[in-house]
Amino acid sequence: MDQRQLRTSRRSTLRFIIYAVFVFLVYRLLASFWTNDAEEFQDTYTPPASNNPPHQADQLENVKEMPAPDLDSNEEPQPIQELNLPWYPKQAKLSTADRIELELKASKLARDEALQVLSEFNIEGIPGTAVKTNEEARAMYAKLDCFTQGSWVYNPTPRELLFHLQESLYSKCDKRYERDHKDTDTSEWKVRNELKYIWTPLDRSQCPLVPVDKSNWCDVMSGRHILLVGDILQFQMHELLLDSFRDGPAVCYGELNCKDHTLCSEPEVRMRYLRNDVLSVVRKNPEVPGGHPEMRVVQWPWITSNVIGRYPVLILNRGASYVDDDLFRTQLIDTMRVIRTAKMDHLIIYRSTPIGHPDCDSATAPLEGKPTESELQDLPYHWGDFKRQNLIAKEIVQAAGGVFIDVAQMTDLRADGHIGGQDCMRYCIPGPLDAWADILYNVFVLLGKPATSKFT
Numbered sequence: 278m279d280q281r282q283l284r285t286s287r288r289s290t291l292r293f294i295i296y297a298v299f300v301f302l303v304y305r306l307l308a309s310f311w312t313n314d315a316e317e318f319q320d321t322y323t324p325p326a327s328n329n330p331p332h333q334a335d336q337l338e339n340v341k342e343m344p345a346p347d348l349d350s351n352e353e354p355q356p357i358q359e360l361n362l363p364w365y366p367k368q369a370k371l372s373t374a375d376r377i378e379l380e381l382k383a384s385k386l387a388r389d390e391a392l393q394v395l396s397e398f399n400i401e402g403i404p405g406t407a408v409k410t411n412e413e414a415r416a417m418y419a420k421l422d423c424f425t426q427g428s429w430v431y432n433p434t435p436r437e438l439l440f441h442l443q444e445s446l447y448s449k450c451d452k453r454y455e456r457d458h459k460d461t462d463t464s465e466w467k468v469r470n471e472l473k474y475i476w477t478p479l480d481r482s483q484c485p486l487v488p489v490d491k492s493n494w495c496d497v498m499s500g501r502h503i504l505l506v507g508d509i510l511q512f513q514m515h516e517l518l519l520d521s522f523r524d525g526p527a528v529c530y531g532e533l534n535c536k537d538h539t540l541c542s543e544p545e546v547r548m549r550y551l552r553n554d555v556l557s558v559v560r561k562n563p564e565v566p567g568g569h570p571e572m573r574v575v576q577w578p579w580i581t582s583n584v585i586g587r588y589p590v591l592i593l594n595r596g597a598s599y600v601d602d603d604l605f606r607t608q609l610i611d612t613m614r615v616i617r618t619a620k621m622d623h624l625i626i627y628r629s630t631p632i633g634h635p636d637c638d639s640a641t642a643p644l645e646g647k648p649t650e651s652e653l654q655d656l657p658y659h660w661g662d663f664k665r666q667n668l669i670a671k672e673i674v675q676a677a678g679g680v681f682i683d684v685a686q687m688t689d690l691r692a693d694g695h696i697g698g699q700d701c702m703r704y705c706i707p708g709p710l711d712a713w714a715d716i717l718y719n720v721f722v723l724l725g726k727p728a729t730s731k732f733t
Contacts, residue, residue: 376650380665387606387669391676394610398617400678405501405589405624407725418675420723423484424716425686429474429643435466439707439714442526443516449696450705469708471694474643476687476712489718491522495541499726501624502547503540504588506579508554508596509703514628514713515550516706521714534577549588551579554598555608558615574598580615585623591616594628595670597702599659605666606673613677622727625679626720628713629667631688632660637701640692647689682720684713 371379402409408417441448454469466473478484505515512532519527522540529535535550557576579585595609616625632648634640635657653661663685671681691709695701704710 370651370654373650376654376665380668383602383606383665384668384672387610388672388676390606391610391613391673394614395617395676398621398678400617400621400676402678403624403680403724404622404678405727407728409728414675414678417723418681420484421680421682421720423480424478424486424719425683426480427476427478427687429687429690430477431473431642432475433464433466433473438468438472439517439520439711441516441520441706442523443519443529444512446696447513447516447703447706450694450708453697469694470641471691471708474709476715486715487719487722489521489714494522494718494721495544495546497721497726498541498544498546498590500544500546501589502537502587503549503590503592504579504585505548505550505592506553506556507594507628508552508575508598510596510630511594511628512550512552513703513706513710514592514594515548517710517714518548518717520706521718533575551577551584553577553579554596555600556593556595556612557608558612580612580619582619585616585619589620589622590624590626592626592628594630595666597630597633597658597660597663599662602662602666602669606669609670609673613673613679617677624724624727625674625677626717627670627674627679627681629670629681629683629685630663631685631691632656632663633658633702634692634695635701637692637695638697640695642693643690644692680720680724682716684716687712 401411402414403417408414441451450469450471458469459467476486478486503518505511505518507514509532515529515535518540519538523538527538529538529550532550533552537547537549540546540548552575554574555576558580559576560578560581562576562578585591595605600608613625616623632653633656648656653664655661667683667685671683674681688704688709691704694704694708696703696705
């Protein structure tokens with residue numbers, strides 16, 4: 278090898294060494310920044326309230342270390358300490374009378390505060406409907422309550438059912454039935470047992486449920502588009518309406534922000550779903566330190582001029598993201614205030630939140646009666662507080678001239694029909710939610726078309 282080749286070889290080796298050292302230093306620098314950011318995030322970030330069970334490390338955080346038992350000791354064994362789970366707080370039970378008193382006080386406080394805040398709008402009747410006076414509105418509210426007071430009646434006579442066409446998650450019950458039970462089912466109507474129950478109002482003469490007529494429903498909608506807002510449980514309503522109106526599947530990627538779907542063609546009626554777990558009025562999804570969107574409690578913006586202005590019918594639900602009564606009340610009042618500030622003529626429909634049913638996989642029929650106040654207090658994830666917060670929501674929504682549909686009254690009885698496994702909140706479709714579609718259709722028919730509307 279001559280001198281020139283030798284010098285070239287040495288220079289190549291030197292360049293490689295310098296490059297390797299540079300890459301190593303850059304790697305160490307980035308690693309140190311990442312570690313510091315992670316430590317700072319852990320020190321400063323406090324997660325919001327959530328219904329999701331914590332990770333195992335979170336569960337053990339509040340558990341005192343138990344000493345090993347002394348097998349030779351004559352002392353009586355000490356009782357095992359219970360886990361102090363943050364998502365299932367242990368507290369003394371209230372009596373039924375105390376629970377009822379708490380509900381009455383919470384309802385009155387919500388009504389008084391809502392009327393005080395919303396009085397500036399001078400709301401008459403139910404905006405966005407043919408109901409124009411407060412007297413008519415009170416009569417309408419009583420009639421709507423009648424729809425959800427009743428019982429589930431077993432009827433094995435074959436009838437037409439909703440056919441689910443979208444998200445496969447809601448078809449799990451049918452798949453299980455096909456796999457495990459259909460071949461051994463000796464009944465005349467070979468469907469899941471939970472599909473053989475029909476919701477029947479107590480006073481059918483005063484509030485008969487008229488079967489859904491898609492053509493008439495489209496006529497009543499009168500070209501008004503629908504915006505669904507709520508948490509992941511509200512996505513069930515999205516699926517239900519698509520199955521009720523459409524004869525073919527609709528594509529919706531994910532459960533955060535679905536595109537518009539056409540429900541009716543003439544006049545055109547579109548529907549859109551946006552996820553906002555707490556119906557907040559934020560302009561953008563809050564971020565945690567580090568610039569990443571907060572996803573434990575999703576707050577997708579929806580009360581913006583380019584969104585809410587296109588949808589004169591709002592179907593809302595606060596969902597199962599629990600907060601205490603005071604925060605629930607003040608947040609929902611503020612949401613109604615912002616809606617009415619932006620749009621006085623929008624129809625607001627609020628759906629109540631049903632409880633979940635622990636061990637729903639073993640349920641084969643509706644409950645014989647509503648859960649007692651004692652049983653409600655035994656439920657995890659604050660499910661037992663939904664009843665009281667539904668009453669709070671009812672006062673606020675009606676003070677805003679909205680419509681409160683208490684589907685929890687009927688759905689709380691349905692321990693059966695859930696998706697199951699780890700999901701004892703959502704239901705399969707078809708299933709108990711079919712009655713939601715029946716109720717919603719009858720609500721729209723009773724409310725009628727607005728007397729004057731730019732959408733007709």
